[in-house]
Amino acid sequence: xxxxxxxxxxxxxxxxxxxxxxxxxxxxxxxxxxxxxxxxxxxxxxxxxxxxxxxxxxxxxxxxxxxxxxxxxxxxxxxxxxxxxxxxxxxxxxxxxxxxxxxxxxxxxxxxxxxxxxxxxxxxxxxxxxxxxxxxxxxxxxxxxxxxxxxxxxxxxxxxxxxxxxxxxxxxxxxxxxxxxxxxxxxxxxxxxxxxxxxxxxxxxxxxxxxxxxxxxxxxxxxxxxxxxxxxxxxxxxxxxxxxxxxxxxxxxxxxxxxxxxxxxxxxxxxxxxxxxxxxxxxxxxxxxxxxxxxxxxxxxxxxxxxxxxxxxx
Amino acid sequence: xxxxxxxxxxxxxxxxxxxxxxxxxxxxxxxxxxxxxxxxxxxxxxxxxxxxxxxxxxxxxxxxxxxxxxxxxxxxxxxxxxxxxxxxxxxxxxxxxxxxxxxxxxxxxxxxxxxxxxxxxxxxxxxxxxxxxxxxxxxxxxxxxxxxxxxxxxxxxxxxxxxxxxxxxxxxxxxxxxxxxxxxxxxxxxxxxxxxxxxxxxxxxxxxxxxxxxxxxxxxxxxxxxxxxxxxxxxxxxxxxxxxxxxxxxxxxxxxxxxxxxxxxxxxxxxxxxxxxxxxxxxxxxxxxxxxxxxxxxxxxxxxxxxxxxxxxxxxxxxxxxxxxxxxxxxxxxxxxxxxxxxxxxxxxxxxxxxxxxxxxxxxxxxxxxxxxxxxxxxxxxxxxxxxxxxxxxxxxxxxxxxxxxxxxxxxxxxxxx
Numbered sequence: 001x002x003x004x005x006x007x008x009x010x011x012x013x014x015x016x017x018x019x020x021x022x023x024x025x026x027x028x029x030x031x032x033x034x035x036x037x038x039x040x041x042x043x044x045x046x047x048x049x050x051x052x053x054x055x056x057x058x059x060x061x062x063x064x065x066x067x068x069x070x071x072x073x074x075x076x077x078x079x080x081x082x083x084x085x086x087x088x089x090x091x092x093x094x095x096x097x098x099x100x101x102x103x104x105x106x107x108x109x110x111x112x113x114x115x116x117x118x119x120x121x122x123x124x125x126x127x128x129x130x131x132x133x134x135x136x137x138x139x140x141x142x143x144x145x146x147x148x149x150x151x152x153x154x155x156x157x158x159x160x161x162x163x164x165x166x167x168x169x170x171x172x173x174x175x176x177x178x179x180x181x182x183x184x185x186x187x188x189x190x191x192x193x194x195x196x197x198x199x200x201x202x203x204x205x206x207x208x209x210x211x212x213x214x215x216x217x218x219x220x221x222x223x224x225x226x227x228x229x230x231x232x233x234x235x236x237x238x239x240x241x242x243x244x245x246x247x248x249x250x251x252x253x254x255x256x257x258x259x260x261x262x263x264x265x266x267x268x269x270x271x272x273x274x275x276x277x278x279x280x281x282x283x284x285x286x287x288x289x290x291x292x293x294x295x296x297x298x299x300x301x302x303x304x305x306x307x308x309x310x311x312x313x314x
Numbered sequence: 315x316x317x318x319x320x321x322x323x324x325x326x327x328x329x330x331x332x333x334x335x336x337x338x339x340x341x342x343x344x345x346x347x348x349x350x351x352x353x354x355x356x357x358x359x360x361x362x363x364x365x366x367x368x369x370x371x372x373x374x375x376x377x378x379x380x381x382x383x384x385x386x387x388x389x390x391x392x393x394x395x396x397x398x399x400x401x402x403x404x405x406x407x408x409x410x411x412x413x414x415x416x417x418x419x420x421x422x423x424x425x426x427x428x429x430x431x432x433x434x435x436x437x438x439x440x441x442x443x444x445x446x447x448x449x450x451x452x453x454x455x456x457x458x459x460x461x462x463x464x465x466x467x468x469x470x471x472x473x474x475x476x477x478x479x480x481x482x483x484x485x486x487x488x489x490x491x492x493x494x495x496x497x498x499x500x501x502x503x504x505x506x507x508x509x510x511x512x513x514x515x516x517x518x519x520x521x522x523x524x525x526x527x528x529x530x531x532x533x534x535x536x537x538x539x540x541x542x543x544x545x546x547x548x549x550x551x552x553x554x555x556x557x558x559x560x561x562x563x564x565x566x567x568x569x570x571x572x573x574x575x576x577x578x579x580x581x582x583x584x585x586x587x588x589x590x591x592x593x594x595x596x597x598x599x600x601x602x603x604x605x606x607x608x609x610x611x612x613x614x615x616x617x618x619x620x621x622x623x624x625x626x627x628x629x630x631x632x633x634x635x636x637x638x639x640x641x642x643x644x645x646x647x648x649x650x651x652x653x654x655x656x657x658x659x660x661x662x663x664x665x666x667x668x669x670x671x672x673x674x675x676x677x678x679x680x681x682x683x684x685x686x687x688x689x690x691x692x693x694x695x696x697x698x699x700x701x702x703x704x705x706x707x708x709x710x711x712x713x714x715x716x717x718x719x720x721x722x723x724x725x726x727x728x729x730x731x732x
Contacts, residue, residue, distance in 0.1 A: 028578035036577045040570050069564075129402060135621055136402035137565060137594030149605065220569035220598040226591075227402070228429030228436075230563040274571075275578035280560040281532065 007252040014294075015264040022272030029275035037271055039150040041263035042157040043215050048238035048245070048259045049164045050208030055242055056168070057201040058181040059113035063102065064209060065234025066121040066128075071095030071213030072223040073128040076138035087144055091213040098124055099206025107199045121231060128225040139222040148218025160211045161256035167204065168255065177201050240266055240291060247295050265290075389657035389708050392422040395444035397437065397454040398479070398645055399428025403593050404621050407691035409642020413649050415694060416701045422653060430454060432591075434461040441465050445472045451499075451652040452476040453645060458533050459485040462492065469497045475655045477501060479645040481535050482667075492665060499655050500666030500715075502648040502722075506536050506617075509636045509672045510543025513586060513615050516634040516676060518551040522583040522613065526557040526575040528568065528595070529588035537589035540617055544588065556582065562590055565598035572602035576612065584633075587616040596620045600631040619675065624685050627678040636674040639729035640688045643695060644670050647722055650705050651715075659707035662715040669719070671726050687729065695725065 019037075022029045047064050054061045074094030078086030102120045106113055132138045146152060168174035176197045180187050184194045217223050244265065245258035252258070269290060273283040394417060400410030410426055417424040425447075430440040437456055444452050445468060452474060456462055462483065469476045478501035483489050492498045517525065527544070530537040548555060556579050559571035568590075575582055585599055596616060603612050613633040614626065618641055626632035638644060647668055654661050675681050687693065696704070707713045 026578070028580065033577050036573050040573065043566065135404065135593060139594070139597065145601070216564070216566050220565040220594075221601045222565045222594040222597055224563065224565045224592045224594045225402075226563045227399075228432060230592075233561075233563055233567075271574050271578065274557050274559075274574045277556055279558060 004252055008257070011248060011251050011258070011261055015261060015268060018265055018268045018272070022268060022275065026272055026275035029272055033271055033275075035150050037264065037267050038154055039219075040271070041260070041267040042153045043212060043219065044237040044241055044266070045260050045263040046157055046160050046208055046212045046215060047235060048241040048263065049160055049256060050205040050212070051235065051238050052164070052242050052245070052255055052259060053167070053177065053201050053204050053208070054113070055246075056181045057177045057198050058184065059198060059201065061113060061117040061202075061205065062232050062235055063098075063117040063121040063124070064205065064212070064238070065231035066124040067095055067098040067102075067206070067209045068212040068216055068234065069223055069225060069231050070098050070124040070128045071209055072217040073131050073138055073225060075213055075217055076140050076223060077131060079140050079144060083141075084144060084147075087140065087147075087217070088214065091217065092210040095209035095213050096203075096206040099203050099209060103199045103202035106202060107195060113198075113202075118229075121229060125225070125227045125229070125231055129227050132225045136226075137222050137224045140217060142221070145218055145221050148215050148220075153215050153219065156211060156215060157260075160208060161260070163207065164256050165254070173197070173200055173204075237263075237266060240287075244291070244294060389421060389659060389706075392450040392653065392656035393448055394422060394424040394451045394453065394649065394652060394656065395440070395447070395449040396424060396426050396479075396645060396649060397430030397440050397452070398426060400426035402428065404689060404691045405618070405641040408640060408688065408693060409645055411691060412642060412646045412695050415698055416646070416650060416705065417653055419698055419702050420653060420657060420706050422656070424649075425449075431457050433457060434464075437461050438464055438468070441468050441476075445469070445474055449474060450656040453479050453649055453652060455480045455645075456535075458535060459483055459488045462488050466491060466495050466498055470495065473497070475499050475652055477648045477652045478503075479648045480504070482539075484535065495665070498665050499652050499660070500648065500662070500668070502644045502651075502666075502668040502670065504638055504644065504670045504672055506539035507543040507546075509617050510540035510588065511547045512543075512672070512674055513617060513634055513636050514544045514547030514553060515551065516636075516674060517584050517586070517613070517615055518547065518553060520613065520633055523553050524556050524579060524582050525553060525584045525586050525615075526559075526572075526579065526582055527555055527586045527588050528559050528562060528571060528590060528599070530590070531561045534589070540588045544586065562595065563592045565592065565594040568592065568595040568598040569602045572599040573606070576602060576606045576608060582612055584613045584615055587614070589617060593621070596626060596632070597622050600626060600629065603631060617672075619681075619684060619688075621689070623675070623681050624678065627675075627681045634674060634676045636672050638670055638672060639726045640695065643722070643725060644668075646695060647718060650701075651718065654705075654707045654713070657706070657708060661707055661713055661718060666715040666718070668715075668722055670722055673726060 047068065050064050051061060071091045071094035075087045075091035078090030080086070082089070098120070102116060105111070105120070106116050129136070147156075168178070176187070176192055179192065180194045180197045187194050187197075241259050241262035244262035245255055248258050248261065249255070266287065269287055270283060273286065278286075396413060398409065399406045401407055413424055425444070427440055430436050431454070434457060437454055438461060441452055441454065452469065454465065454476065456465065456478065465476065475497050477499045480503060481501060482503045483492060483501070514525070527541070529541060532538065544555065547553065557575050559574075562568050562571060572585055575585060585603070587595060587599070596614060599614055603609055603614070609630060614631045615633060616635045618637040619635055620626070623632065623635065651661050651666055675684060703709050705713065
């Protein structure tokens, strides 16, 4: 227990260190930025939780953004007739419907998940665009904005994190998903139906998509039904969060917390650069270097230790 | 035995598929060749000088020879492809409805496709696909000058006319290429530089000094020119662009960007939406400003008129915007020029270059007047009869590049009085 707390504190050094660094060098960055950083981290974290379920099962998915937009569109449509109940129901039904269709296609046709996800992305983008009509976006009533605002979006994300933790660490299906992702052949040999486990994993992403649909819609008050793979942009930040989280897993095995760490780091970097007045191109370069630096740090430290040992022996 | 049979069957299917595929490409290349041959034949028989090459000039001569003393000439059916979306925002639907009305009334058909200007690959893919689909004319809005030589080469090889909307060509070598191209019919563009300058100037008049911008990726000709105009205004008026966000596609991205701007710059005066492909962005930004409690301090400005312009002016969030009288008018006029070319009645023997002047809206009344005129996607720029009689060269021999330019100027200046 004591070790875990120490590890958690060590991990927190990353976002805290970044925050202090930007506070010192950027005039407009400081404690007043905290609510915005927390708020902006929530959507990529929730999408990241859903992505993590699939990545644990050894699958890759680019359609989480499109499915979230589709769920948000259904939620927006329902909210116009049924208020907050319609909003919640619409987001859930839309996201789950999209997930079930994707899971069924994967199970029936046995095509790689990445390929299906791109097909699903294209289809649901068009469906959402058709639903919203010529305006290209759908708005919700002002009274519903509060659901996606700080601190309620943090509470919703916390709930999603708890759900992920229970699913992954306290339920059998979570263990099966991880086992299938690690060694599918071995799982089949011990009697685990890997195809069924992956099917369930895809459906479970629908739950997290419904959270992200709700946050996306209420955060800005509207959702844009972009086409031509525009929704793919929505998954890149979450993918970075999950990759960072998986890399940091050797410190403490609690993916919701680690994905949050990743989300906070990336959001702090983006906001820090805006405060510094850096252009978008430079922001992307530095973010890429940060990712390489963090992910390469383990290999670098191992090499450093090997070199030290060599020197000692010599 | 069973597996051998299956292998044999699959192999046979593959071979038959290959043969069919080869057959169709041969047919399509034969079709392209015969299309070019048809154009060659038309030019040869029509021009007394015996010019065998297919050229805009030859087609023009042919048309003149045929149409002497006649107000109505039988025009060829044609197919156009426009690399712009026909839905997703009122301005897209308005543009496509007007183009469809003209093209259908003059015996043609038209298809639209969005996302073409997103990248050079997307543009080239679109051109190749439409050539293969039998288009006689293509309109694109290229993301940069670098893709233009390839497009011209593809179209010239296929004998397909093509034109540019919403863009000017900056590169001198590309300009030279286009001037000597036989299949390039011209371009229509706006004075994006002046639009960017004008919006910043209007903001300066309202006491704005620090501005954050939301724009497209660097290299996009339209937004690069608008930003250049904005930067010039900054130099002239002592203003400063303090932050930027680019290539936003979702409303939530716009809210995030605006929140970041507002948090980082307590003295920010305005957020200027220079250009965006996403819809609902302006309302998302206005929400961020309202959530931060800074409606009185931070204003919104934009180029192009959003669907929610009236409500944004009413709430006081939006203070100035500049744009075309109607966004779709630019592609409409260049498509009219292309259609005439494809019908065999070209408006000009040399590539045209239309310039659309922008105007600005700075108050609610003007915004309401604009929306009442162009807020409905069923509005026609001209009634159908006028389109056919005035903008079809076969029916109006006086239609020239100059008269088209005059029409553009008149439309902009008088658009709200109609």
